[in-house]
Amino acid sequence: MKIQPVKGTRDFYPAEMARRNWIIEGWRKASLRNGFEEYDGPMFEYLKMFQIKSGDEIVEQLFSFKDRGGRDLALRPEITPTLARMVNQRINSLPKPIKWFSVPRLFRAERPQRGRLREFFQWNIDIIGLDDILADAEVIFTTVDYLREVGLTHKDIRVKISSRKLLAAGLVNIGIAVNQLDSLYALLDKYSKIPRDTFEKELARQVGDTGTAGKIMEFMSVTAINEVPDAVGTSREIEKTMDELAGLYELLRRMGIEQYCELYPSIVRGLAYYTGVVFEVHEVAEGLRAIAGGGRFDNLLHDFGGPKMPATGMGMGDCVLEILLEERDLFEKQLPKAGLNYFIAYVNESYRDAAVELAMRLRLKHFSADFSYKAAKLGSQLKQASAQNAQKCIIIGDEYGDKQLLVKDMTSGAQERVDVDKFFAGLKRN
Amino acid sequence: MKIQPVKGTRDFYPAEMARRNWIIEGWRKASLRNGFEEYDGPMFEYLKMFQIKSGDEIVEQLFSFKDRGGRDLALRPEITPTLARMVNQRINSLPKPIKWFSVPRLFRAERPQRGRLREFFQWNIDIIGLDDILADAEVIFTTVDYLREVGLTHKDIRVKISSRKLLAAGLVNIGIAVNQLDSLYALLDKYSKIPRDTFEKELARQVGDTGTAGKIMEFMSVTAINEVPDAVGTSREIEKTMDELAGLYELLRRMGIEQYCELYPSIVRGLAYYTGVVFEVHEVAEGLRAIAGGGRFDNLLHDFGGPKMPATGMGMGDCVLEILLEERDLFEKQLPKAGLNYFIAYVNESYRDAAVELAMRLRLKHFSADFSYKAAKLGSQLKQASAQNAQKCIIIGDEYGDKQLLVKDMTSGAQERVDVDKFFAGLKRN
Numbered sequence: 001m002k003i004q005p006v007k008g009t010r011d012f013y014p015a016e017m018a019r020r021n022w023i024i025e026g027w028r029k030a031s032l033r034n035g036f037e038e039y040d041g042p043m044f045e046y047l048k049m050f051q052i053k054s055g056d057e058i059v060e061q062l063f064s065f066k067d068r069g070g071r072d073l074a075l076r077p078e079i080t081p082t083l084a085r086m087v088n089q090r091i092n093s094l095p096k097p098i099k100w101f102s103v104p105r106l107f108r109a110e111r112p113q114r115g116r117l118r119e120f121f122q123w124n125i126d127i128i129g130l131d132d133i134l135a136d137a138e139v140i141f142t143t144v145d146y147l148r149e150v151g152l153t154h155k156d157i158r159v160k161i162s163s164r165k166l167l168a169a170g171l172v173n174i175g176i177a178v179n180q181l182d183s184l185y186a187l188l189d190k191y192s193k194i195p196r197d198t199f200e201k202e203l204a205r206q207v208g209d210t211g212t213a214g215k216i217m218e219f220m221s222v223t224a225i226n227e228v229p230d231a232v233g234t235s236r237e238i239e240k241t242m243d244e245l246a247g248l249y250e251l252l253r254r255m256g257i258e259q260y261c262e263l264y265p266s267i268v269r270g271l272a273y274y275t276g277v278v279f280e281v282h283e284v285a286e287g288l289r290a291i292a293g294g295g296r297f298d299n300l301l302h303d304f305g306g307p308k309m310p311a312t313g314m315g316m317g318d319c320v321l322e323i324l325l326e327e328r329d330l331f332e333k334q335l336p337k338a339g340l341n342y343f344i345a346y347v348n349e350s351y352r353d354a355a356v357e358l359a360m361r362l363r364l365k366h367f368s369a370d371f372s373y374k375a376a377k378l379g380s381q382l383k384q385a386s387a388q389n390a391q392k393c394i395i396i397g398d399e400y401g402d403k404q405l406l407v408k409d410m411t412s413g414a415q416e417r418v419d420v421d422k423f424f425a426g427l428k429r430n
Numbered sequence: 431m432k433i434q435p436v437k438g439t440r441d442f443y444p445a446e447m448a449r450r451n452w453i454i455e456g457w458r459k460a461s462l463r464n465g466f467e468e469y470d471g472p473m474f475e476y477l478k479m480f481q482i483k484s485g486d487e488i489v490e491q492l493f494s495f496k497d498r499g500g501r502d503l504a505l506r507p508e509i510t511p512t513l514a515r516m517v518n519q520r521i522n523s524l525p526k527p528i529k530w531f532s533v534p535r536l537f538r539a540e541r542p543q544r545g546r547l548r549e550f551f552q553w554n555i556d557i558i559g560l561d562d563i564l565a566d567a568e569v570i571f572t573t574v575d576y577l578r579e580v581g582l583t584h585k586d587i588r589v590k591i592s593s594r595k596l597l598a599a600g601l602v603n604i605g606i607a608v609n610q611l612d613s614l615y616a617l618l619d620k621y622s623k624i625p626r627d628t629f630e631k632e633l634a635r636q637v638g639d640t641g642t643a644g645k646i647m648e649f650m651s652v653t654a655i656n657e658v659p660d661a662v663g664t665s666r667e668i669e670k671t672m673d674e675l676a677g678l679y680e681l682l683r684r685m686g687i688e689q690y691c692e693l694y695p696s697i698v699r700g701l702a703y704y705t706g707v708v709f710e711v712h713e714v715a716e717g718l719r720a721i722a723g724g725g726r727f728d729n730l731l732h733d734f735g736g737p738k739m740p741a742t743g744m745g746m747g748d749c750v751l752e753i754l755l756e757e758r759d760l761f762e763k764q765l766p767k768a769g770l771n772y773f774i775a776y777v778n779e780s781y782r783d784a785a786v787e788l789a790m791r792l793r794l795k796h797f798s799a800d801f802s803y804k805a806a807k808l809g810s811q812l813k814q815a816s817a818q819n820a821q822k823c824i825i826i827g828d829e830y831g832d833k834q835l836l837v838k839d840m841t842s843g844a845q846e847r848v849d850v851d852k853f854f855a856g857l858k859r860n
Contacts, residue, residue, distance in 0.1 A: 003479045003734065003735065006474060033796060035770065037444040042439030043439075044439070045433075063495055067539060071436075085433050086441050089441075132803065137786075141790060145793060145794070255790045340465065356567075356681065357684050368462050368464075369463065370464075373564065
């Protein structure tokens with residue numbers, strides 16, 4: 001019987017695994033150099049934990065199951081609830097600000113689509129306990145730091161920045177009632193995802209007044225902070241949020257990433273829990289879903305039974321990123337080629353044991369080494385050494401009677417005869 | 431509301447994450463230097479896939495669930511079925527032998543116990559397509575290579591080796607019927623896990639003859655290959671398996687790990703699917719469960735709908751290993767201390783932006799850098815630099831007006847005044 005993998009999951013053969021490892025290693029390094037420490041939680045939690053932040057509608061998108069005691073559990077669709085639980089558990093002993101990152105494997109019980117699978121990896125960075133726009137700037141910097149590192153320039157990607165506070169203040173100033181904001185956000189979230197005329201029609205239907213709808217469209221098209229008052233007028237709250245965003249921009253400029261950033265009021269992020277600056281990273285060409293997204297969520301710890309404490313963070317999945325890196329040939333150009341330090345060949349069966357012994361001695365010195373399992377023709381053994389991308393090939397032939405080896409440099413083709421003992425004596429631990 | 435983690439799962443705060451990463455990184459490095467390539471599969475598969483190798487009784491030990499299409503899925507309790515599925519899918523295009531490793535996160539729906547959790551990591555190495563005892567020897571070598579690397583000597587651990595073929599031939603020679611072997615294996619598996627007199631009583635009950643039971647006890651106490659005929663007599667099959675084990679021992683000796691190895695006939699490994707050499711790694715002191723286990727399973731690919739092809743492998747979980755490393759202080763002695771390359775302090779608020787800018791410039795050069803978020807007293811900022819284990823601390827004070835910095839070496843305490851531009855010009859990318 002032939003068995004298939006489950007749809008929306010991935011098999012990582014060595015070639016795909018190398019890409020996955022390269023992405024994750026890049027996330028790790030960017031996190032560490034930006035001062036974040038790594039954490040992780042369990043792959044499953046109590047189902048009710050995921051309902052706190054995202055409501056009952058999340059249940060449909062979860063893989064949930066019962067343990068043998070009948071308790072309702074679910075595979076994690078995101079790690080933020082786990083982060084909140086873990087931080088709350090040690091809230092008094094953890095030094096603030098907490099700068100943590102994680103690369104959780106996450107799950108969504110959805111129909112798989114391009115860039116959206118049922119199982120994926122997501123880089124998460126969070127700064128908790130710093131009530132300062134500097135934290136938001138640092139989260140954006142770290143995000144761009146990684147993306148720039150893998151070869152994406154400001155011509156490829158754009159960080160679209162908005163603020164929940166600016167949106168609220170602007171919309172209220174235009175005449176939207178506070179209790180209408182949430183349903184309006186759900187629509188604004190679709191601003192660049194659906195055709196403009198469909199959006200406008202839906203907007204007119206929702207606000208019930210063409211003048212207001214027009215003003216909202218004007219607000220959404222603002223691309224610089226100083227254009228805000230022209231679009232929505234002004235108020236104390238608007239001025240306050242404009243100052244905050246100006247402060248953010250000044251930091252992004254100092255950090256050297258202002259070219260990557262753009263004010264984009266329609267960014268709201270789906271989730272209700274954002275409270276301040278929000279952002280998404282998009283491909284400039286706009287063919288793909290968001291590459292990353294994040295923002296400030298000052299109520300998180302409190303929602304999970306902890307104290308009120310400022311928090312801001314970012315999440316970046318591996319699926320859209322992988323498509324983008326592939327499209328731009330950035331794997332091709334950068335993925336380190338796996339290979340061996342040494343491959344050991346031998347001219348006939350009688351030297352096989354010697355080959356085994358040499359390989360093990362090299363491995364003990366931390367060199368990667370492999371050998372031919374059969375005494376095939378030397379030419380085909382050398383081909384295998386090339387196929388395994390070996391830097392050097394050791395050939396055991398009749399010189400071995402005089403305790404000598406041939407060492408062939410697989411790049412230059414140069415070959416030298418060396419004494420076995422001298423060879424090992426000269427070999428520093430790798 | 432306070433939410434608890436699910437019992438039998440672990441929260442990895444940065445300290446625990448560092449230990450987990452160190453273990454997994456060690457497994458990876460040992461695999462790579464021994465010529466294995468990394469793969470991984472999905473975290474869940476169709477439930478029926480897990481029943482092929484382990485029968486229906488496995489279902490009770492799985493976390494299973496349905497997707498939205500009503501299909502039965504389960505979290506993987508092991509990765510071997512996925513390996514078989516993946517290899518079978520590309521059986522013709524993959525060069526043989528296939529030497530693959532993986533570090534899957536696995537799940538068991540059991541009551542958690544010491545060294546046995548509901549969620550854990552397991553190092554797996556497999557060699558497929560090499561019909562040679564050398565493959566078994568290499569799997570054992572790679573296992574010991576890692577364990578020796580983390581500081582476990584032959585005084586700490588023992589590889590207990592047996593062979594399903596030797597067991598079968600010996601037991602048949604003693605007079606056990608072939609159709610009784612499987613139920614007898616289940617008992618032999620408990621040989622060193624239950625009190626000896628309980629074992630003997632159960633054995634006598636099962637074989638129904640004290641003489642035969644006595645011979646089995648003698649067979650189980652054999653510790654060298656040449657003692658086998660004295661215990662069970664001889665036959666062509668016994669001689670063949672003795673030759674094979676002698677060949678294995680000769681290889682283990684050449685590989686330099688014979689001190690770690692011991693013949694131990696009662697090792698059968700629980701699973702029915704082993705077909706040749708089997709082994710377990712145990713603490714010499716015997717207080718813990720097996721650290722690792724493995725063996726030959728030549729029917730694996732065929733059972734999963736592929737061709738008949740030789741295969742041998744090993745699995746090592748992280749839970750027992752972690753207890754052992756902890757008990758011997760081996761984390762304490764070896765775990766690399768996380769830290770920063772640079773911490774940036776400043777004498778007053780007016781220099782904060784400069785600190786931010788310097789930190790970002792250092793990060794761009796791939797140095798890990800962090801800075802004080804508040805202009806606290808210099809002494810407390812230096813304390814924070816120490817707490818974050820910074821190698822160097824840059825202090826921004828009034829010299830900054832002349833474009834100069836103080837750079838303090840946190841180990842020696844030495845401090846020097848440097849020109850900002852010269853400092854960066856002299857800094858090679860990390």
